[in-house]
Amino acid sequence: MAETVIRMENVTKVYKIGQSEVHALRGITFSVKQGEFVSIMGPSGSGKSTCMNMIGCLDRPSGGIVEINGTETAKMTEKELASLRNRTIGFVFQQYHLLPGMTVLENVMLPLRYQGIEKPERVRLAKEVLERVEMENRLSHRPSELSGGQKQRVAIARAMVTKPHIILADEPTGALDSKTGLQVLNLFREINSAGTTIVIVTHDGGIGASANRCIRIFDGNIQSDEEQIPVMPFYAMAEENA
Ligand SMILES: Nc1ncnc2c1ncn2[C@@H]1O[C@H](COP(=O)(O)OP(=O)(O)O)[C@@H](O)[C@H]1O
Ligand SMILES: [Mg+2]
Structure with missing residues (x-):
């Protein structure tokens, strides 16, 4: 039995703005086991x-x-929380959040600096993950010199470089065209099959359907939480038939 890596029990979140309150989460309960791919x-x-x-x-x-x-x-x-965020969890965002003044290689090396790893080893580890996302020939580029899909691949490399147990991705394909989005999704699937737990937020039905489990949230509550047989998004089939 795989172990539970995320457990949320009756989690609520209220944002207070002046006199008004926003109940963003109204009591969310779910668990995620090691190796799951959840949307x-x-x-x-x-x-x-x-x-x-x-x-x-x-x-x-x-x-x-x-x-x-x-x-x-x-x-x-x-x-302890900072260490957990740095070592256990990798983050991927819709807008990439790469540092514009740094090269691709430097961006990916950065999380390792907080772990006190020596530079030659940081370079080696960063190059290794950049190869996995097929960005090894753009090491000295700045983020502004890359396409959206390339930026997201670099951001994924940065999330993976610390070898986290869990990758959290919030709308990672939201700024990409559907074909590039699919390439990013395939990359996540590959990372997941190597054992990393993945939780991905999306409002793309095709991407949601390609996860092994889908949790639906509505107005701060869980509406459904179902195992599913992953289906290939339609644009993947279109590409296969081309
Ligand atoms: N920092 C914040 N301060 C105040 N309200 C917020 C904040 N972040 C989110 N909210 C509100 O909480 C609700 C949920 O937001 P969010 O979690 O961003 O939704 P989603 O990612 O599904 O679009 C929304 O009504 C949003 O306006
Ligand atoms: Mg959001």
């Missing part, structure tokens, strides 16, 4: 990003329990 789907404003921020310990819940690798995050110090 979180739901309309804009339903709480998907808030949910990801809770899993990734980028923000604290208003109530409930968030457990990562068996440890309750509320009981961890800021330093």
Whole structure:
């Protein structure tokens, strides 16, 4: 039996803006086991990003329990949380969040610096993952010199370089055309088959359907949580037939 890497129990999040309150999460409960490929789907404003921020310990819940690798995050110090974010979790965002003043290689080396790894080893590890995402021939480029799909591949390499147990991706294909989005999705599938747990937020039905499990969120509540047989998105079939 695979072990539980993410456990959310009755998690709530209330944002307070002046006098008004936004109930972004109204009591979310689910667990994710090592090696799963889960999609979180739901309309804009339903709480998907808030949910990801809770899993990734980028923000604290208003109530409930968030457990990562068996440890309750509320009981961890800021330093322990920073280490968890750096070593256990890799993040991928819609807008890539690459540092514009750094080269591709430097961007991917950066997370390793916080681990105190010596430079030659940082270079070696970064080149290794950049090869896996087929970006090894763009090492000295700046992010502004890359296409959207290339930027996202670099961002994925940066998320993978620390060999995290979990990759969290919030709308990773949201800024890409469907063909490039599919290439990014295939990359996630490849990373997942090597054992990394993946949680991906998307409102692309094709991408959601290609996950092994789909959690649907509506207005801060889980509407459904179902195992599914992954189907290939239609544009993948179109490409195969071409
Ligand atoms: N930092 C914030 N401060 C105040 N309200 C927020 C904040 N982040 C999100 N919200 C609100 O919480 C709700 C859920 O947002 P979000 O989790 O970003 O949804 P989604 O990612 O599904 O589009 C929305 O009503 C949004 O306006
Ligand atoms: Mg969002």
